[in-house]
Amino acid sequence: MIxxxxxxxxxxxxxxxxxxxxxxxxxxxxSERDSIMVEVADIMHEYFPSYAHVVEDFERQLESSVPPKDxxxxxxxxxxxxxxxxxxxxxxxxxxxxIMMLFGAIHRQARIDLPREYLSxxxxxxxxxxxxxxxxxxxxxxxVILESAERHIDRWESCGFFVADDxxxxxxxxxxxxxxxxxxxxDDYSACVLPIAxxxxxxxxxxxxxxxxxxxxxxxxxxxxxxxxxxxLARARNLVG
Numbered sequence: 732m733i734x735x736x737x738x739x740x741x742x743x744x745x746x747x748x749x750x751x752x753x754x755x756x757x758x759x760x761x762s763e764r765d766s767i768m769v770e771v772a773d774i775m776h777e778y779f780p781s782y783a784h785v786v787e788d789f790e791r792q793l794e795s796s797v798p799p800k801d802x803x804x805x806x807x808x809x810x811x812x813x814x815x816x817x818x819x820x821x822x823x824x825x826x827x828x829x830i831m832m833l834f835g836a837i838h839r840q841a842r843i844d845l846p847r848e849y850l851s852x853x854x855x856x857x858x859x860x861x862x863x864x865x866x867x868x869x870x871x872x873x874x875v876i877l878e879s880a881e882r883h884i885d886r887w888e889s890c891g892f893f894v895a896d897d898x899x900x901x902x903x904x905x906x907x908x909x910x911x912x913x914x915x916x917x918d919d920y921s922a923c924v925l926p927i928a929x930x931x932x933x934x935x936x937x938x939x940x941x942x943x944x945x946x947x948x949x950x951x952x953x954x955x956x957x958x959x960x961x962x963x964l965a966r967a968r969n970l971v972g
């Protein structure tokens with residue numbers, strides 16, 4: 732059982748079985764953050780074993796209290812019956828107004844008895860929290876972007892996402908790719924985008940490019956003239972709707 736003061740646990744509307752707490756909630760005391768970090772690391776290592784650098788990034792941010800430039804980082808630990816059962820990571824770019832949904836996993840045994848729409852309600856609530864935060868910081872949110880394997884795209888489309896790039900290239904080593912030389916890429920993902928808030932007024936092509944630029948150039952730091960980046964933006968420009 733994880734020990735967090737009840738006032739910092741938030742029940743998910745529409746999914747009352749789930750409660751969430753943000754690793755980077757400034758109100759938490761050190762022992763609570765340490766307890767959350769242990770659970771986050773375990774779940775990340777189980778579901779995303781190739782992304783050990785991400786857990787190290789979380790640990791460095793906890794030590795320094797310095798987030799990535801222009802980004803607000805949220806690492807929500809999902810809890811059911813007092814037991815950690817999932818992690819959801821969203822970085823919000825406060826300049827472009829794009830939410831980057833970078834990682835998400837829920838233990839099967841914690842979701843198998845839930846209705847299919849639990850996913851849209853869970854991530855939708857997190858998006859609402861990001862919108863509230865953006866209002867407090869006085870910036871506008873336009874959309875959400877995520878990287879998805881082909882087998883999950885239908886679930887994201889059922890949550891309102893559209894495929895902005897079906898030949899998307901994610902850099903290996905994430906934001907640290909430059910330490911390993913020229914960028915190398917995973918080639919089995921698509922980039923999916925969800926219009927929210929002001930983004931619902933934009934055409935798919937405009938929003939798709941905005942979200943891809945935020946993720947590939949602003950977050951990962953890839954050169955805008957790199958063929959993988961140019962290819963993504965070109966495909967997004969051809970979107971209809």
